Amino acid sequence: MGSSILDIGVSGLLTAQNQLLTTSHNISNVATPGYNRQQVILNANMPQASGAGFVGRGVHSTTVQRIYNQFLASQSLQIQTQSKSLDSHYAQIQQLDNMLGDATSGLSPALQNFFSAVQDVATNPSVVPSRQAMISNGEALVARFQSMDQRMLQMREGINSQVTSMVVEVNSLAGQLAEMNQKITLAEGAASGQPANDMLDRRDELINQLSKLINTDTVRESNGVINVFVGNGQALVVGSNTLSLKAIPSPDSPTNLTIGLVSRNSTIQIPENQITGGALGGLLSFRSDTLGSAQNALGRVAITLAQSFNAQHQLGVDLNGDMGVNFFTVPSPRIISALTNDSASNIAASISDYSALTASDYQFSYDGANYTLTRLSDNTSISTLVAPSGGAPLTLDGISVTGATILTNERFRIQPTINGAKDIAVNIADTTKIAAAGANRTNAAITNTGSGKISAGTVNPLPLDPNLQQPLSITFHTPYDGQYDVAGIGTGLPATNQAYTDGADISFNGYTFQISGSPAAGDIFGIAPNFNGSADNRNALLLGALQTRNTLENGTATYQSTYGQLVSQIGNKTRELEVTSKSQANFLTQIENTIQSSSGVNLDEEAANLMRFQQAYQASSKIIEMSNTLFDAILRIR
Structure with a gap:
């Protein structure tokens, strides 16, 4: 009997010791990332049959189990990877928003200053300082465009x-996961299948860290190994292999x-x-969905401003x-040739309608039968069976492909506005070159007797008529x-x-004018070239009016409203x-x-467990002591 009681006491002592060790382990790891609380699972020993029934024989530890909820862990990974994606996108777009919307360093002040200088030239067309101010403010506007584009380029380079650094980190985590898979397999095999809890926690924490970097899916095999997949099912870790x-470089945009x-x-x-x-x-979402379109939209304003201002400026006459x-x-x-294209392949593309430009990139491709031009923002496309040429271009949104030497399954990316803000520049340094005056002057003969009057007239849009300044x-x-x-x-004529x-x-x-009133017989009206237009501001007024003219979005938006739309978006x-x-x-x-409420370490609870298990240990010691007393008593019997 003493031996049986002793065995029961020893079993209780050992299980209490395991519980104390596990509780101490929990307390020590209260701040360890990814640690899951552990507990000792107990089972009663097989009882001994007797005439009085089954008599218990103590307790034993079945295993040490971590408190782990697979469903909550999987849900946490999904939410975390989405959260990190949103945080990353937000951190980037916030920088862009601050730059575009800044009241002093944004585009709006520079745009307003430039057109104010144009209006000053219209007010004082012969004053050299006013003309110099127009050139200087034009250069300041160009510098603002270039500065904003440079900031976007820096953001692209930063991405x-x-x-690059995140890919290195992903590979490092993948290597550690594969190594941990191998260690867990060996450890659990040596322990007859008992779970290697701390290793499992470490592996889960590595997966947790990986999900912060890239969307991750895991598949658990029957032997406990976890395979890791990224993207849309691309294997990253398979067992102990990675x-x-x-x-x-992106095949379609090598700078990315x-x-x-x-x-x-x-x-x-x-x-x-x-x-x-x-x-x-x-x-990647910020770069493709936000940064690219923002850079294109800014470039579109720059390109359209340059083209429309040039078109009107060419209709005037300078001081010479x-x-x-x-x-x-x-x-x-x-135009970017895909990295997979033949080096001899090329296309020619130009802007045929600046007012129709969008903030999208385009792709020109050939599948062996159709030549296709696609707007990448929404995949709208047009096709032709014949290679585009100057006489029969392929045109979409004001983008015309006018020539193509291309093989089957090759493609080109066309970015019509990406260089707009970077490459815009002021082409005039001489103040006398500002064409503020109208091209021609109109007059009525002093001998006229009727009440007819002739207007100042305007030059027709480009191209200029070669006989524009011929007297009439x-x-x-x-x-x-x-x-x-x-x-x-x-x-x-005549x-x-x-x-x-x-x-x-x-x-x-190429010159349009009006005669109104009631001319009389023999009345004469004349049109002559404006060779002395120093005080003439007719073209300067038209240049200033471009500020409020709808020149973008197919003639429905101004420069300022288009930029404002970008800032708003x-x-x-x-x-x-x-x-x-x-x-x-x-x-x-x-x-x-x-997760923490069920799997995390609660120090108050562990402190209570520590006391409880200590008491169990002491109680088991008392059983052993009692067993010894009983055994001594038997020995004293004579």
């Missing part, structure tokens, strides 16, 4: 740098680094739209009596019959027996991400609190 990620999966001796690009979570997903030249340098579209004379018939003759050099309509447009040599998106990011972070906190 490339972060992508594949690695690599930062590679994207993610590739290294498989043997080749690297396969993971489509960016499949990397939807983690900090990497947020960075010469027709105006380009005030700004108009940037050209960027308009003479009304004698006797007066409501008709007039036009004398001069140009297309359709023109006789023209019917007079009060106030109607009259156009010759980025601001709204920033606010949306801020709210969504905070909401997701709160949701993650709730899930983590739920």
